[in-house]
Amino acid sequence: MPLLSLPNELLEIISENLQFECDLNALAKANRALYNLLNPCLYRFNVLQKGSSAVSWAAERGRPETLQKLIQEGANLNIRVDNHALAQPLLTAAMEGHIEVVKVLLDHGIPPDQIHDPADNEDETGYDQTRLTALGWAAARGHKDVFELLLARGASPTWTEPYQKESILMLAVEGGNPDIVRRLLEVGCEVDARDSDGVTALARAARYGYLEAAQALINHGADPESRDQRGKTPIFCAAEEGHQGMIEFLLGKVVDPNPRNDDGQSPLSAAAAQDRPACVALLLEHIDIENEIAAGSQEAYTVLTAAAAFGHESVVKQLLEKGVHPDSRGTTWSEWFVGGRTALSWAAEKGYYEIVHILLKHGAVDLCPEDDDDLPPHILAAGNNHKEIVALLLDRGVNVDHTSSGHTALSKAADDNADSVVQLLLERGADPNLQMYDGLTPLALAVLRGNVSSVKLLLDAGADPDTEINWRKHGEVETWTPLKFAAISSGNETGAIVRLLFEYSAKWGDIDNISSHEALFAAAKNAKAGVVRAFLEQGFCSGARKDAHNRHRLLSCALESSGSREIICLLLEEYGFDVHFQDDEGRTALFCAAMVGCEYEVRMLLSKGADPLHEDKEGHNALFYAIRSANKKATQLLVEYVDVKDLRKDYLDDPQVRTMLQEHPDIQKILESHYWRKVYPVP
Numbered sequence: 001m002p003l004l005s006l007p008n009e010l011l012e013i014i015s016e017n018l019q020f021e022c023d024l025n026a027l028a029k030a031n032r033a034l035y036n037l038l039n040p041c042l043y044r045f046n047v048l049q050k051g052s053s054a055v056s057w058a059a060e061r062g063r064p065e066t067l068q069k070l071i072q073e074g075a076n077l078n079i080r081v082d083n084h085a086l087a088q089p090l091l092t093a094a095m096e097g098h099i100e101v102v103k104v105l106l107d108h109g110i111p112p113d114q115i116h117d118p119a120d121n122e123d124e125t126g127y128d129q130t131r132l133t134a135l136g137w138a139a140a141r142g143h144k145d146v147f148e149l150l151l152a153r154g155a156s157p158t159w160t161e162p163y164q165k166e167s168i169l170m171l172a173v174e175g176g177n178p179d180i181v182r183r184l185l186e187v188g189c190e191v192d193a194r195d196s197d198g199v200t201a202l203a204r205a206a207r208y209g210y211l212e213a214a215q216a217l218i219n220h221g222a223d224p225e226s227r228d229q230r231g232k233t234p235i236f237c238a239a240e241e242g243h244q245g246m247i248e249f250l251l252g253k254v255v256d257p258n259p260r261n262d263d264g265q266s267p268l269s270a271a272a273a274q275d276r277p278a279c280v281a282l283l284l285e286h287i288d289i290e291n292e293i294a295a296g297s298q299e300a301y302t303v304l305t306a307a308a309a310f311g312h313e314s315v316v317k318q319l320l321e322k323g324v325h326p327d328s329r330g331t332t333w334s335e336w337f338v339g340g341r342t343a344l345s346w347a348a349e350k351g352y353y354e355i356v357h358i359l360l361k362h363g364a365v366d367l368c369p370e371d372d373d374d375l376p377p378h379i380l381a382a383g384n385n386h387k388e389i390v391a392l393l394l395d396r397g398v399n400v401d402h403t404s405s406g407h408t409a410l411s412k413a414a415d416d417n418a419d420s421v422v423q424l425l426l427e428r429g430a431d432p433n434l435q436m437y438d439g440l441t442p443l444a445l446a447v448l449r450g451n452v453s454s455v456k457l458l459l460d461a462g463a464d465p466d467t468e469i470n471w472r473k474h475g476e477v478e479t480w481t482p483l484k485f486a487a488i489s490s491g492n493e494t495g496a497i498v499r500l501l502f503e504y505s506a507k508w509g510d511i512d513n514i515s516s517h518e519a520l521f522a523a524a525k526n527a528k529a530g531v532v533r534a535f536l537e538q539g540f541c542s543g544a545r546k547d548a549h550n551r552h553r554l555l556s557c558a559l560e561s562s563g564s565r566e567i568i569c570l571l572l573e574e575y576g577f578d579v580h581f582q583d584d585e586g587r588t589a590l591f592c593a594a595m596v597g598c599e600y601e602v603r604m605l606l607s608k609g610a611d612p613l614h615e616d617k618e619g620h621n622a623l624f625y626a627i628r629s630a631n632k633k634a635t636q637l638l639v640e641y642v643d644v645k646d647l648r649k650d651y652l653d654d655p656q657v658r659t660m661l662q663e664h665p666d667i668q669k670i671l672e673s674h675y676w677r678k679v680y681p682v683p
Contacts, residue, residue, distance in 0.1 A: 044073045052076040059089035059105075062098035067105075077110055090114050094134035094150065097143035102134070102150070112155035132171070133159050139168050139184070142177035157187050165195045173204045178212035185220045192221075198228035206234035206250065209243035214250075224253045231261035239267035239283065242276035247283065257286040269299050272306035272315075280307065280315050289322040301328035308343035308359070311352045316343065316359070326364035342369055348377035348393070351386040360396060367398050375404050375412070382409035382425065385418035390425070400430045406437025414442040419453045422446075432463035439469045447482050447501075450491010455500055465505040468515075483508050483519035486531055494523075495530025502538055511539045517550060524557035529566040532558070536575060552581045556592045559601050568601055572608055579610040586616035594622040594638065597631030602638065612642045624657065630664045639670060 046054045052075040058066040067089075071077070077089055090110045093101040106112060113133050132140065135155040138147040151157060160167045169189040172180040181201075185191065192200050202222040205214040214234075218224055225233050235255055238246035247267075251257060258266045268287060271279040280303060289300050304324050307315035320326060329340055344364050347355040356377075368376040378398045381389040390409065394400060401408055410430040413421040422442075426432065435441050443463040446454035459465060471480045482501050486494045502509040508516050520540055523531035532554075535541075541551045555577050558567040571577040579589055590610040593601040602622075606612065615621045623642065626634040661668040 040069070040073070043069045043075075046070065047073045047075045052079045055079050055089050056092060059092040059098065059101050060096060062093070062096065062101055064098075064100040064104050067101055071104075071108060077105060077108055078114075088114065090134045091132070091137055094143070094146050095137040095141055097138070097141060097146055099143075099146050099149060102146055106149075106153050112150050112153045113159065131161060131163070133168075135159065136161070136168050136171050139172035139177075139180050140175045142172075142175035142180065144177055144179050147180050147183070151183070151187070157184050157189055160193070163196070165193075167193045167195075167201070169193065170195060170199075170201045170204055173201045173210060173213050173217075174208060176208070176210055176213075178210070178216060181213045182216045185216060191217055192223055192226060194226075194228075197230075200226050200228075200234075202226065203228060203232070203234045203237050206243065206246050207237040207241050209238070209241065209246050211245055211249055214246060218253060224250055224255045225259070227259075227261075230263070231259075233259050233267075235259070236261060236267045236270060239271040239276065239279050240274055242271065242274060242279055244276075244278045244282055247279055251282075251286055257283055266299055269302050269306075272303040275306075275310045277307070277310070277312040277315050280312070281318060284315075284318055284322070289319070289324065293323060300324045304328060305341060305343045305346055308352065308355050309346035309350060311347075311350060311355065313352070313354050313358065316355050320358065320362045326359040326362045327366045327369075341374055342366060342377075345369065345374060345377050345380060348386065348389050349374075349380035349384060351381070351384060351389065353386070353388050353392070356389050356392060360392070367393060367396060368402055368404070375407060376402065378402070379404060379407055379409045379412050382418060382421045383412035383416045385413070385416065385421055387418075387420045387424055390421055394428055400425060400428045401434060403434075408434055408436075408442075410434070410442045411436050411440070411445055414451070414454050414458065415445040415449065417449055417451045417454065419451065419457070422454045422457050426457060426461040432458045432461045433467070435469075439471055441467060441469070443467070443482060444469060444480070444485050447485040447494075447497055448489055450489040450494050450497065452491075452493040452496045452500070455497050459500060459504045465501050466507055479515075481508070481515050481519060483516055484522055487519050487522035487528055488526055489528070493530070494528055495534045498531050498534040499537075502534070509538055511542065516540065521553060521557045524554055524564065524567055525561050527558075527561045527564040527567065529564070529570060532567050533570060536570070541575075548578070548581055549583070551577050552583055552589065555589045556583075559589060559592045559598060560596055565600055568604060572604060579605050579608045582616075585618075588614060588622075590614075590622045591616065591625055594626040594631065594634045595629045597626070597629060597634045599633040599637060602634050606637075606641055612638050627657065627660050627664065627667050630667060632666055632670060635667055636670050 043054070046052065047070060052070060055067065055070055055075050055077060056079060058064070058070065067075075079089065090102065090105045090112075091114070093105065112135065115131060115133050133155065135147065135150045135157065136159065138150060157168055167189065169181065169184045169191070170193070172184055192202075194200055200222065202214060202217045202224065203226065205211075205217060224235075227233055232240075233255070235247060235250045235257065236259065238250065258268055260266045265273075268280060268283045271283060292300055300319060300322075301324065304316065304319045304326075305328075307319065326344065327342055329342055342364070344356060344359045344366070347359065367378070374380065375383075376398075378390055378393040379402075381393065401410075408430070410422065410425045410432065411434070412418075413425060432442055441463065443455065443458045443465065444467075446458055465482055467482070469480045470477050472478075482505075483498060486498050486501070489497070491497075507513055508519075510516065516535070517540065520532065520535045523535070541547050541554055551571075555568075555571050558564045558571060561567075572579070577589075582588055588610060590602065590605045590612065593605055612622055623635065623638045626638055
């Protein structure tokens with residue numbers, strides 16, 4: 001019998017016995033007849049089985065018709081889903097600005113000043129950020145029509161949040177709707193009420209730059225010079241946030257243009273600290289800087305250094321014209337802006353050529369200040385590749401080899417890949433062999449950075465490629481050469497650098513040089529394929545019998561390094577390194593690969609004929625070392641490869657092997673699945 005042939009009463013009984021709301025919804029949407037019959041059942045199901053959860057859905061999405069249908073089925077209009085405050089329908093609808101939903105709820109008896117019980121939703125401090133009335137939400141979101149409706153239905157405009165002491169007037173200011181602010185003032189809200197931090201509504205308007213709200217507040221008697229608990233006034237808040245129009249408005253009310261907060265900071269310094277040049281320029285027009293300086297204030301100096309650091313040329317000019325000395329030093333006013341530095345220092349570091357020029361033109365004479373926290377201007381400029389500024393300072397008489405904290409401009413430029421500055425400094429006579437406090441030379445720094453251009457410039461200028469440096473690395477002092485620095489270099493052109501060093505050096509290209517070999521081995525360990533290739537091209541490890549040990553060591557060093565596949569291929573494929581060569585312990589390269597656990601390298605060595613059964617002087621083969629190192633992939637590969645070879649049947653009876661297998665059960669499983677199957681075949 002077709003479903004629609006059933007009596008409506010039976011269809012309703014079926015719907016009432018469905019377990020899931022989604023099943024009922026799907027049935028109701030099967031066709032129009034079922035929809036007309038079962039849609040009320042769907043609402044009834046939600047009310048009876050889901051706790052009227054659809055009420056919150058309708059409030060959030062602005063669906064008054066859905067809400068009416070739920071009400072007809074007896075919905076609970078005070079529903080809160082998962083104890084979430086904003087799931088209360090009236091608060092949700094007010095927050096979202098759904099006036100028709102708000103009307104329906106109010107018409108059905110929901111009190112306009114309803115708030116949720118915060119007991120289930122407080123944080124550790126006892127303050128719940130969602131504990132607002134519907135009027136508070138409407139004000140905070142700027143919904144004027146909802147606000148007026150709630151006000152007309154008796155909502156209290158003087159309600160105050162009990163923890164942070166936020167009034168609805170304060171919320172309205174932040175909501176940005178001046179009409180709501182004016183309406184609240186008309187009904188008698190306290191204009192200078194303070195929250196728990198002592199902040200007034202006017203201070204909030206100033207911080208957010210809401211000029212109309214600020215005008216309305218002052219017209220109703222708000223104090224334009226009120227201070228919060230940190231001593232900040234409205235003009236301070238406006239300056240800190242960069243609201244030039246608000247500052248102009250407040251200055252028109254004859255407020256103090258530069259009141260200091262409890263930390264001694266003023267609107268001028270706050271604007272400078274937050275990179276608000278227009279506000280700084282405006283405040284300077286209303287502040288007697290000359291008197292500030294005469295009174296011993298450091299503020300003008302701080303503003304000058306801040307303007308220089310941010311690159312605000314006009315502000316720098318303005319301050320210098322008002323008598324601020326160009327060599328003055330500011331105070332600390334932010335995490336990254338540390339006091340004690342001059343404006344010239346900041347401008348040189350940041351690369352603001354015009355500001356540097358202006359400071360020099362106005363008498364900045366301290367060209368190499370010894371700051372506690374930073375380097376002189378020309379060294380800072382060199383390290384940041386500001387060639388024109390370096391040239392300008394050198395033209396003013398700065399010593400090209402001036403040393404500060406163990407740095408010169410040349411060492412800093414070489415260390416920071418500033419090629420053009422390196423060239424300039426060398427042309428101006430900088431000493432390419434001057435060592436830093438840790439013994440490093442500009443050449444060593446350029447090699448470490450992998451900068452082949454700077455290396456070439458330094459070598460052409462006479463940098464000594466044969467210098468040996470006692471350098472502390474990881475707490476120990478070791479002898480380092482430029483070639484060895486290339487082995488740990490971070491650059492991608494280290495091969496070209498090594499070729500340059502061979503070309504310019506009197507000794508590093510000697511294939512018998514022990515230091516050169518050490519650099520080669522270090523390069524292999526650091527997976528520097530370009531460096532290894534450059535050495536091989538020079539003739540190192542050329543294949544003579546006396547080089548056999550070096551070739552074996554080079555291959556072993558490459559095997560010890562992760563990411564050295566290119567080197568392994570180079571040594572085995574292009575240069576034909578002998579995979580059978582044994583060291584003094586009788587071990588071949590395969591032993592090293594097995595210990596390190598390099599599956600790719602083990603496979604390649606085996607493919608080149610490496611003997612997996614070869615035993616060292618202690619009677620152990622590569623498989624033994626793979627097991628001891630718990631390298632599963634190497635072990636599995638070796639076992640699979642030797643499965644067709646002759647292994648001693650007593651191999652697994654070796655006490656050391658048995659002990660290792662007990663410590664590494666995963667390895668034992670591999671042996672069980674491959675090795676024992678051959679040694680002890682099934683009858």
